[in-house]
Amino acid sequence: MEKRIIYADHSATTAVSDEVLQAMLPYFKENYGNPSSIYRIGRENERAILDARARIAACLGADPKEIFFTAGGSESDNWAIKGVADKLAAKGKKHIITSVFEHHAVLHTCEFLEKHGFEVTYLPVSPDGLIDPQQVADAIREDTALVTIMYANNEIGTIQPIAEIGAICKAKGVLFHTDAVQAVGNVEIDVKAQNIDLLSLSGHKFHAPKGIGALYIRKGVTLPNLIHGGGQESGKRAGTENVPGIVGLAKAIELATADIPAKTAKLTPLRDKLIDGILKIQDTRLNGSREHRLPGSVNISFVGIEGESLLLMLDHYGIMASSGSACTSGSLDPSHVLLSLGLSHEVAHGSLRLSFGEEFTEADADYILAVLPEIVERLRAMSPMWETIQKEGIHFNEDKTKLVK
Amino acid sequence: MNYSEKVMDHFINPRNVGEIEDADGIGEVGNAKCGDIMKMYLKIDDDTITDCKFKTFGCGAAVATSSMATEMIKGKSISDALQLTNSAVMEALDGLPPVKIHCSVLAEQAVKAALTDYYQKQGIDPEPIVGKVPEMEEEED
Numbered sequence: 025m026e027k028r029i030i031y032a033d034h035s036a037t038t039a040v041s042d043e044v045l046q047a048m049l050p051y052f053k054e055n056y057g058n059p060s061s062i063y064r065i066g067r068e069n070e071r072a073i074l075d076a077r078a079r080i081a082a083c084l085g086a087d088p089k090e091i092f093f094t095a096g097g098s099e100s101d102n103w104a105i106k107g108v109a110d111k112l113a114a115k116g117k118k119h120i121i122t123s124v125f126e127h128h129a130v131l132h133t134c135e136f137l138e139k140h141g142f143e144v145t146y147l148p149v150s151p152d153g154l155i156d157p158q159q160v161a162d163a164i165r166e167d168t169a170l171v172t173i174m175y176a177n178n179e180i181g182t183i184q185p186i187a188e189i190g191a192i193c194k195a196k197g198v199l200f201h202t203d204a205v206q207a208v209g210n211v212e213i214d215v216k217a218q219n220i221d222l223l224s225l226s227g228h229k230f231h232a233p234k235g236i237g238a239l240y241i242r243k244g245v246t247l248p249n250l251i252h253g254g255g256q257e258s259g260k261r262a263g264t265e266n267v268p269g270i271v272g273l274a275k276a277i278e279l280a281t282a283d284i285p286a287k288t289a290k291l292t293p294l295r296d297k298l299i300d301g302i303l304k305i306q307d308t309r310l311n312g313s314r315e316h317r318l319p320g321s322v323n324i325s326f327v328g329i330e331g332e333s334l335l336l337m338l339d340h341y342g343i344m345a346s347s348g349s350a351c352t353s354g355s356l357d358p359s360h361v362l363l364s365l366g367l368s369h370e371v372a373h374g375s376l377r378l379s380f381g382e383e384f385t386e387a388d389a390d391y392i393l394a395v396l397p398e399i400v401e402r403l404r405a406m407s408p409m410w411e412t413i414q415k416e417g418i419h420f421n422e423d424k425t426k427l428v429k
Numbered sequence: 430m431n432y433s434e435k436v437m438d439h440f441i442n443p444r445n446v447g448e449i450e451d452a453d454g455i456g457e458v459g460n461a462k463c464g465d466i467m468k469m470y471l472k473i474d475d476d477t478i479t480d481c482k483f484k485t486f487g488c489g490a491a492v493a494t495s496s497m498a499t500e501m502i503k504g505k506s507i508s509d510a511l512q513l514t515n516s517a518v519m520e521a522l523d524g525l526p527p528v529k530i531h532c533s534v535l536a537e538q539a540v541k542a543a544l545t546d547y548y549q550k551q552g553i554d555p556e557p558i559v560g561k562v563p564e565m566e567e568e569e570d
């Protein structure tokens with residue numbers, strides 16, 4: 025079979041698209057002025073930012089004044105969570121609710137706050153990777169400052185019941201932040217209808233460059249200034265603006281949200297074809313709900329093989345993907361997301377995440393389905409763990425989270 | 430992961446993969462919990478390692494170090510094989526990324542475990558010759 029090059033790691037990052045690059049280019053050379061300057065190329069940059077802010081706001085159902093540019097998802101998450109914590113601690117609210125399978129930008133921020141006198145409730149997730157809104161409601165207390173629950177999980181692609189959680193938070197008068205880094209461009213977002221107070225997004229997940237993102241801060245919510253200095257971003261995040269990045273972000277989010285139903289209709293059958301095809305391989309498991317799942321995201325565990333070696337073999341065949349195995353992270357523990365589903369270490373070690381975007385084709389799916397079984401067979405043939413499993417009749421338990429005799 | 434060409438070569442084309450049916454010594458080290466398991470089979474004839482095969486569950490570094498280790502001890506005397514260190518294996522692979530060094534120790538341990546098994550089968554106490562090999566940890570649930 026002819027070798028193909030397939031980038032199936034969109035959840036990690038994406039390429040800057042041609043349209044986005046073209047939109048950005050003038051702001052590197054001829055339109056290089058400082059947006060704060062008085063002359064023409066300064067004013068043009070100020071206008072470009074104003075325009076970008078409005079266009080981004082429109083994609084989220086927000087007001088332009090509610091969009092603040094940041095350097096990406098991690099910064100937005102940090103600002104939202106620490107900002108609310110700081111504001112509300114003064115009112116005696118020192119409790120935060122989040123979930124065990126958030127991105128580290130959220131989890132490590134919460135852990136930091138715990139060291140500074142905050143209490144954090146880490147909600148569990150269901151075996152198929154979903155948060156139960158009722159558990160959010162039950163966890164809210166008098167002193168709860170913030171609920172922060174991700175919109176879509178970056179590893180297993182599950183989409184959370186954000187509107188329900190938003191409604192609960194609104195009813196209880198608690199601020200609600202969502203890390204929507206993986207959701208933007210994949211699901212319809214309306215911050216007003218979904219009662220979202222704060223939302224993080226990151227450009228490089230939808231064909232804008234790395235290092236540009238935004239935080240939506242609902243009108244009426246005031247966060248402390250993130251960076252002190254000049255008056256940029258209403259004085260909240262000082263520093264001369266990343267104008268090319270901002271312009272690129274606006275273009276990218278418009279393109280990404282222009283026709284989500286069409287994108288979903290195109291990618292869902294390919295995703296399901298991959299899932300069905302891969303699950304035909306013996307002793308495999310789909311991680312995360314099949315139904316509440318991003319249209320371009322697949323996560324499967326393969327018993328008896330280790331994730332990194334699977335990735336290296338796939339790379340050899342031209343397929344770029346990722347894994348939640350331990351060895352890639354340099355720690356001995358596999359991904360906290362897979363463990364949160366109740367997977368044993370052995371099952372979590374052999375995981376594969378394929379995440380793709382609009383350029384993904386049927387031929388790509390066919391190619392993956394053609395080479396993957398061979399690779400799995402080859403790695404299993406050299407795996408002493410697989411040998412033991414076969415010899416001792418070890419198999420999955422009922423919910424396929426552990427291996428049992 | 431910044432793997433050297435040699436590591437990638439030994440990963441994609443591992444040498445001496447498989448089992449030896451009538452092995453004289455078999456050693457298995459590591460555990461599934463930490464993510465790497467290595468099993469080493471030795472055929473020994475008159476103090477010489479005449480054949481050596483391995484099976485590894487693990488990352489690229491674990492597979493490549495197993496493969497390189499088998500090449501380095503095949504045809505060698507037992508005392509030479511006992512001199513094999515993980516740093517020598519790493520060096521032969523043109524180095525490993527710092528986070529991967531812990532994966533390379535298994536190769537040295539697997540050789541020692543296989544030789545321990547060999548001596549035990551001969552009714553000889555292996556410890557004065559081979560030294561102590563870390564026990565395989567059982568996975569607890």
Ligand SMILES: Cc1ncc(COP(=O)(O)O)c(C=O)c1O
Pocket residue numbers: 035036095096097098099101127129174176177178203205206226227235237
């Ligand atoms: C869910 C989620 N949150 C936050 C981030 C961090 O975004 P950034 O790399 O822009 O800081 C990522 C990206 O890795 C993500 O997937």
Ligand SMILES: [Zn+2]
Pocket residue numbers: 351464465487488489490491529532
């Ligand atoms: Zn390893």
